[in-house]
Amino acid sequence: MYSDYDSILQRLNQGRLWDFHGGVHPPELKSLSNQKAIETITMPKTLHVMVKQHIGVEGGLLVKEGDRVLKGQPLSHSTNPFSVPVHAPTSGYIRHIGPHVSAHPSGLPELAIEITTDEFETWAPLNPILDYQQKPKSKIVEAICNAGISGMGGAGFPTHIKSSPKKNVEFLIINGVECEPYITSDDRLMREHAWQIRQGIDILVHLLAPKLVIIAVEDNKPEAIEAMQVACQENAKYRVVAIPTKYPAGGEKQLIQILTNREVPGNGLPIDVGVIMQNVGTCFAIADAIFTGTPLIRRVVTLTGQAFKRPQNVWAPIGTPISHLLEIGQYKAHKQRDRKLIMGGPMMGFEIVDDQVPVVKITNCILAPSANEIQAPGAEQPCIRCSACADACPASLLPQQLFWHSQAKEYEKANELNLFDCIECGACAYVCPSEIPLVHYYRVAKADIRTQEQEKAQADKARLRFEARKERLEREQKEREEKHAKAAEARRKAMSEKGNDAKDKIAAALARAKAKKQANSAQLESQQASPQKAQTSEASEAPQTANNSKQDKVAAAIARAKAKRAAAKEAAVKEANPASEDSNTGIKETDANKAPTTSDVVPEAPAKAANSNKQEKVAIAIAKAKAKREAIKQAQQAETAKTVAATETALKTTPVTDEQQQLQTEDVHQEKSEPTAKQKAIAAAIAKAKAKKLANAKPAASPSVEKQISTEKNSEQPEVANDELQTSQQPEKLTAAQIRKQKVEAAVAKAREQNRIAKLKRAEKAAKKPSSSTADKDES
Ligand code: SF4
Numbered sequence: 001m002y003s004d005y006d007s008i009l010q011r012l013n014q015g016r017l018w019d020f021h022g023g024v025h026p027p028e029l030k031s032l033s034n035q036k037a038i039e040t041i042t043m044p045k046t047l048h049v050m051v052k053q054h055i056g057v058e059g060g061l062l063v064k065e066g067d068r069v070l071k072g073q074p075l076s077h078s079t080n081p082f083s084v085p086v087h088a089p090t091s092g093y094i095r096h097i098g099p100h101v102s103a104h105p106s107g108l109p110e111l112a113i114e115i116t117t118d119e120f121e122t123w124a125p126l127n128p129i130l131d132y133q134q135k136p137k138s139k140i141v142e143a144i145c146n147a148g149i150s151g152m153g154g155a156g157f158p159t160h161i162k163s164s165p166k167k168n169v170e171f172l173i174i175n176g177v178e179c180e181p182y183i184t185s186d187d188r189l190m191r192e193h194a195w196q197i198r199q200g201i202d203i204l205v206h207l208l209a210p211k212l213v214i215i216a217v218e219d220n221k222p223e224a225i226e227a228m229q230v231a232c233q234e235n236a237k238y239r240v241v242a243i244p245t246k247y248p249a250g251g252e253k254q255l256i257q258i259l260t261n262r263e264v265p266g267n268g269l270p271i272d273v274g275v276i277m278q279n280v281g282t283c284f285a286i287a288d289a290i291f292t293g294t295p296l297i298r299r300v301v302t303l304t305g306q307a308f309k310r311p312q313n314v315w316a317p318i319g320t321p322i323s324h325l326l327e328i329g330q331y332k333a334h335k336q337r338d339r340k341l342i343m344g345g346p347m348m349g350f351e352i353v354d355d356q357v358p359v360v361k362i363t364n365c366i367l368a369p370s371a372n373e374i375q376a377p378g379a380e381q382p383c384i385r386c387s388a389c390a391d392a393c394p395a396s397l398l399p400q401q402l403f404w405h406s407q408a409k410e411y412e413k414a415n416e417l418n419l420f421d422c423i424e425c426g427a428c429a430y431v432c433p434s435e436i437p438l439v440h441y442y443r444v445a446k447a448d449i450r451t452q453e454q455e456k457a458q459a460d461k462a463r464l465r466f467e468a469r470k471e472r473l474e475r476e477q478k479e480r481e482e483k484h485a486k487a488a489e490a491r492r493k494a495m496s497e498k499g500n501d502a503k504d505k506i507a508a509a510l511a512r513a514k515a516k517k518q519a520n521s522a523q524l525e526s527q528q529a530s531p532q533k534a535q536t537s538e539a540s541e542a543p544q545t546a547n548n549s550k551q552d553k554v555a556a557a558i559a560r561a562k563a564k565r566a567a568a569k570e571a572a573v574k575e576a577n578p579a580s581e582d583s584n585t586g587i588k589e590t591d592a593n594k595a596p597t598t599s600d601v602v603p604e605a606p607a608k609a610a611n612s613n614k615q616e617k618v619a620i621a622i623a624k625a626k627a628k629r630e631a632i633k634q635a636q637q638a639e640t641a642k643t644v645a646a647t648e649t650a651l652k653t654t655p656v657t658d659e660q661q662q663l664q665t666e667d668v669h670q671e672k673s674e675p676t677a678k679q680k681a682i683a684a685a686i687a688k689a690k691a692k693k694l695a696n697a698k699p700a701a702s703p704s705v706e707k708q709i710s711t712e713k714n715s716e717q718p719e720v721a722n723d724e725l726q727t728s729q730q731p732e733k734l735t736a737a738q739i740r741k742q743k744v745e746a747a748v749a750k751a752r753e754q755n756r757i758a759k760l761k762r763a764e765k766a767a768k769k770p771s772s773s774t775a776d777k778d779e780s
């Protein structure tokens, strides 16, 4: 049942409290250390300031090895709301920063700043806030955080977080119960520094504005109760309440239940039930930080146990090695058969394994019991199911079942039994008749579960990373495939364009080759046409333009040849018929022979000679044209072969597809075969021209001309032919005169006929001249 504020206040006014379930009453040995005032000890030569001394995360380092530091100088800074800085407890040098044995049951090394102290204890500049009520609350909270204050009752929760809750606070409970046996640090602090604790409470009240402040002190500390009542008597909101001695009444949840009858949820905080709880040592540190600017660099530590010659409370600088405190308390090590040092109380403390473990902000006691003082636990016996543990559990748990599941590592079942609600008070183990170290099993189980949770969290992170990586790889693979597809498409386009370029180049090369061939063909045709023109011009124009001069010269030459030939014939006749000179005709043979040769034969001779020379020239021109044409053909064929070879080379060097290559090869083959066809066409044209020329020559040539041509073809032996003719025309019956007369008549007739034929031929050529020129133009 949830109690409201008024009922709680009414009950408090009546001096009545509530109780919590369970609890034990271990023997109290507080008198060992609470009889002396808190002593300020000598500064140790070496301090090991652990960077993390609270629940949360460690701050960031502000110093490095070799740095000189001043007393109160911050060594780290807060990097997170759940981190508080640490400070130099005195002046000196940073000797080393590194792992050092921790103030933890495991003793695992943690980051520590090793300071070599000097004897000066030179302070760093301090910044007190005297008029804190005039300052914003955030500045006060910030100052508390910068002072490195965390809960000094044992949990080590950052104080500045508790000083700025988001919910309304009904009760501010100042915990001065200190229920652990042997421990008297809070007792001595309240006795000696109640006023400063009251100042700290005032600051918290300013920040939290609670309805009521309850200063709870166990009733076995009457001096402390009195001191706090004196310090707080002027403020009606402050109530000093004596709590019945019962362990663990100083537990946060248990004390809230005793004072308010409100139960903090299993996974909740005191603020969830309208309560904020602070330790009296924390209040003292808050006042120190605000009014003097001094950070948390020291705390009260109880040195107790029968192994100490001088048990007492001391102001121990943070980082003081336990070995130094053992010297201060005059630890009687030589008398200890089984040396045992406990940090904390006998119920909730842990045994330290190294005397170099440093004092941290939650270290309230160093217990050095003698061998007879605290008996070593006996051999663990089987659980007898007496349920004494359950009766003693202040958290209303089932320690027996938790033990079984923890031992069997059935952590899920242990969690179902609210294992983490266990405050590790040790009450169950304290009452267990089987001497089972129950708390040890719970701690191991909690550590294993935390490890599993961390591993699970890491596995979840790894799984998320793997899935993210897999997704990324798949996405990148897809992007690569798309990129490759685009690149392939681009390459295909590029190849297509390149192929087109190659085709264009090949087509251009072929076009150039064709153009060159056509040019060569045109040149060849032109050159072929030139002889025809020359022939035609010689055949047609010569009689017209150079007829007079050339014909005259030719005629003269032919006449001279004829005359010479006639003289030779006549001499031959005279030689064959010597009496012919004395013929009865009275005409000298010479004159008779001379008459026809000089008068009748002369017109025939020039025409015949002219025709013979013209045909010779035409034949020579045709031969030259043929030779030139043949040379051009050969040059053209060589050029074509060269072009084809160059084209094939270009085709070989140009990367084209098989189809393109095939097409190119076919084109080249066509190009190779084309010249042959053209040459054939040219040859056919030449043959045609020849035939045409012959056809033109045939009508022009009369039988006599043909005879002359045939005679000229046999001109190598003209005299022999004449001799044969003479021999055939020289019958024995005829006389020499008759024979000569017949010859003269035949020569005259022949000359007339030839003359007539020449005239006809010239007329025909003259008539054909326009058509021949037109034909030349058409052929060109
Ligand atoms: S007190 Fe010990 S023996 Fe008894 S039930 Fe609990 S664990 Fe078992």
Ligand code: SF4
Pocket (backbone or CB within 6 Å): 389, 392, 393, 394, 395, 396, 397, 398, 399, 421, 422, 423, 424, 425, 426, 427, 428, 429, 438, 439
């Ligand atoms: S140690 Fe845990 S289980 Fe045992 S009594 Fe304390 S709270 Fe209960």
